[in-house]
Amino acid sequence: MYSPSMLRRFFCFNAAASSSSIAPSSSTTTITSKKKSLVFLGSPQVSATVLDALFNASAAPSSSFEVAAIVTQPPSRRDRGRKVMPSPVAQYALDRGFPSDLIFTPERAGEETFLSNLRALQPELCITAAYGNILPTKFLNIPPLGTVNIHPSLLPLYRGAAPVQRALQDGVKETGVSLAFTVRALDAGPVIARERVEVDDQIKAPDLLALLFSEGSKLLICKLPSIFDGSAKVNAEPQDDSKGLICPFFLVERAKCNLNPNTRASMISPEESxxxxxxxxxxxxxxxxxxxxxxxxxxxxxxxxxxxxxxxxxxxxxxxxxxxxxxxxxxxxxxxxxxxxxxxxxxxxxxxxxxxxxxxxxxxxxxxxxxx
CATH class of the missing domain: 3.10.25.10 (Formyl transferase, C-terminal domain)
Structure with a gap:
């Protein structure tokens, strides 16, 4: 049993596992397996697309990995009823029958209790997709194969928190999704692969975001073998920081904005809306x-x-x-x-x-x- 303070800081969901799910049960995940251990971090609905791809790939007879744990944002009040609800990723995992005691929701990724539990799982690799929390060095040092992020832009373009919105504001005709190793600098790690996507004039930000994460899921599954055997890290392309400078963000009266696509994709401010x-x-x-x-x-x-x-x-x-x-x-x-x-x-x-x-x-x- 968790103490009240533990529950506040390290919430785990309680839900019965579905017998029809392909996700592993708690008993099977504790047994020593030859499969490599992978931890997934994500929160919004677009992240659930990535988790679904990982679940399906891990269930294949030839799969070399298993999803050992999921890390997501804590439950929050959403919808009109303002009920406290798990993140879309947590809810999706529960619906698939993933063990509730392996869904971690720390308020901060640097919490010692959380890091201790993560170390105990001995993950080989961590995958992030719109997790929404800064990963400290203590976290990044845990998986020996590193942490790989799915970022919805063609890095080094549009680093930061709102790459899709910024790309649409700039009227780009092409964007894409990148797989990159996570380092302490913002979205600045070596790039494993990119997938380019044409931008339709009528597409909206939520639809483009969903498309990019869908393409990113396919790219991730394709590149996982090379990530696990280490060749992806050897062949990863360092980013050209001269094309990804984090320039000062400015606002002009009545939200006139002129951002170069090589700058950091700052979050959309209330004034700018x-x-x-x-x-x-x-x-x-x-x-x-x-x-x-x-x-x-x-x-x-x-x-x-x-x-x-x-x-x-x-x-x-x-x-x-x-x-x-x-x-x-x-x-x-x-x-x-x-x-x-x-x-x-x-x-x-x-x-x-x-x-x-x-x-x-x-x-x-x-x-x-x-x-x-």
């Missing part, structure tokens, strides 16, 4: 999912999250003020800088579901909208 319609439509199109302020004709300020957009064809007829928002065919037409138009197809009001531009416009009941 607001759109400025002084910018051209193409730039704003690359920032879909962020929030502009609108001014209705009764002087109310309206916060509106833009979900889906396309760049206008510039053949729309504008009436009245250049700040007026019009509805033409199936889209809200926002006047932008450089005499361009941004056509908005889906929006979301605070606390409401995503709705079409037509439904939103009909709900205004003849009120006019202006950009601020």
């Amino acid at each position: 607001w759109l400025s319609f002084d910018e051209e439509a193409l730039i704003l199109h690359n920032k879909v999912g962020q929030e502009p302020e609108l001014n209705s004709n009764n002087h109310n300020i309206l916060e509106l999250k833009i979900i889906t957009t396309r760049v206008g064809s510039n053949d729309k007829i504008r009436d009245n003020d250049v700040h007026d928002i019009a509805f033409i065919k199936d889209a809200l037409v926002f006047p932008c800088g450089g005499c361009t138009d941004l056509e908005v197809l889906e929006v979301q009001l605070p606390g409401k579901k995503v709705t079409s531009a037509a439904a939103f416009w009909n709900g205004l009941r003849c009120q006019k909208l202006k950009t601020l």
Whole structure:
């Protein structure tokens, strides 16, 4: 039994193992096996894609490894009911029947209790995929084969916490996913392999993120044999730091941002989430999912999250003020800088579901909208 303080700092889930699962039971994981021991670290839903690939690969008759433990973020309050729920990775592992006592959720990866339990498992290799916690040197020294991270960018481009959002903001036509050894410097370890992905003009950040982690899962399974036999470390490509400089991050009034793709992918700040319609439509199109302020004709300020957009064809007829928002065919037409138009197809009001531009416009009941 864990003490109350232990439960607070080192929470393990209790759930019955599913008889139909391919995941190992607690009894089988304690038996000495010739298979190499692997520990997986991840938290959000995209990480569960990687864990699924590892479970399936480890169950193959020819597999040389087993998933010995899972490390994920502690339970948190989510959804409308604000219930305390395990991370998506933890929930997925439990649903697969993975032993609850081998799902570790330390608040920090440097906690001695957690590190002691990890050492006891004697993992050969650790795999991280959007874990969301800094790994200290004491952790990195535990697995003899090292720690390998799946990062959703073509390293050294877009190092940091928001690589997909930054790539879309910059309007890149190509991005990708990288397998790299983890070192103390941020996303700066030697690269094992990369997979390139074309960026569709209409793709949104969550969809692109899911695609990259799906491709990253396939790349990982393909490269695991070379990681386990040590050849991947020998052949890994050192990153060119001159192309991955962590440059100072800056904000300009009303969230105008000009980041070079070779800089660190800083997290999106609250101030930066607001759109400025002084910018051209193409730039704003690359920032879909962020929030502009609108001014209705009764002087109310309206916060509106833009979900889906396309760049206008510039053949729309504008009436009245250049700040007026019009509805033409199936889209809200926002006047932008450089005499361009941004056509908005889906929006979301605070606390409401995503709705079409037509439904939103009909709900205004003849009120006019202006950009601020």
